[in-house]
Amino acid sequence: MNTTLSVEYKSPSNAWTDLSAGTAKGYARDIARAMNITEAQLVAAGVGDNVIRLEADWGQLVQELGSLGNVKIITRNEHAVHEKVGLFDKISAKGPMGIVLNREIDLRLFLTKWAFGFAVTTKTNNGTRKSFQFFDHEGTAIHKIFLTEDSHEDAYQTLIDRYKATEQSSELLMESYDPASAPVADNTIDLEALKSEWAALKDVHQFHGLLRKHNCDRHQSFRLIGKEFAEKLTPTALKNVLEQSVTDNISIMVFVGNKGCIQIHTGHIEKVKEMGPWINILDPGFNLHLRQDHIAEIWLVRKPTKDGVITTLEIFNDKQENFALLCGEREMGQPENTAWQNMVENLERHAAASEAAE
Known part of the structure; x- marks a missing residue:
């Protein structure tokens, strides 16, 4: 799907400046696509400013996310966005797989696909927004975790200090996945x-x-x-x-x-609403946005x-x-x-x- 933006950015850093200040006309995913870069590369443009690159055994980091308290999490693909609010608990991560089995936050994690992680600070109309954002080897967003007013910012900072990458570079070594093989006859x-x-x-x-x-x-x-x-x-x-x-x-x-x-x-679920091509669930603690x-x-x-x-x-x-x-x-x-x-x-x-x- 082609994305047309009202502003043409000359560089990822220019685009990230607007995004992180809350003045960009569009979402990071759409701006990156319009610039023919990945969302991970766009976020990485903020490294050294309001983005901190992380380096971790991702499964180990996931097992410590309960310390953040109540958070908002987002997982999406090209067609649907799934948002939940809750607490990381009942976490297991071993080798390539991770599982979070709390009712509010229920995840299946395929950790071999996790390549890049960042701690990100941006501005919104409601103030400063802090998050952890994870991307795959192609630079596509896998999972995002946003602090809420009920989160523990000291725990967030502790995790940053523990998992901050030694080299704070904005350069990402991207890899392409092999295209899915066609089904057999x-x-x-x-x-x-x-x-x-x-x-x-x-x-x-x-x-x-x-x-x-x-x-x-x-x-x-x-x-x-x-x-x-x-x-x-x-x-x-x-x-x-x-x-x-x-x-x-x-x-x-x-x-x-x-x-x-x-x-x-x-x-x-309590509230279902259509808005343009999207069908949405708009409930406290759970939002779904899906392109019909x-x-x-x-x-x-x-x-x-x-x-x-x-x-x-x-x-x-x-x-x-x-x-x-x-x-x-x-x-x-x-x-x-x-x-x-x-x-x-x-x-x-x-x-x-x-x-x-x-």
């Missing part, structure tokens, strides 16, 4: 075996392993598996689910992620478990990439909430002839 997949093993699933966490075993892409699996397990819905399904969840007081889970982080909300015009397909997916079928709503862009997922809140070891299940099962199916194998 449909006729190379043993569909009968895939169906049989799908039907035999005992836990939703076995699903990724099932796809790997059969060398099957996620979207491809939905398209091939048949209506027993996956059905394509109309593009309005997301709006319908969010609005009905408010009306019927159904507690839901909302997942949004990128290469380095998946962020999860669990609970009831970026939704190419929505699938209703059923995954068997030992506790019964788990039903998810999975949202894809026009590259057949999954960028958001919704399900009903469920206690471990308990069946799925029938109110959630009935709601999504009653959604309108896509009118086009199904590509799924029957």
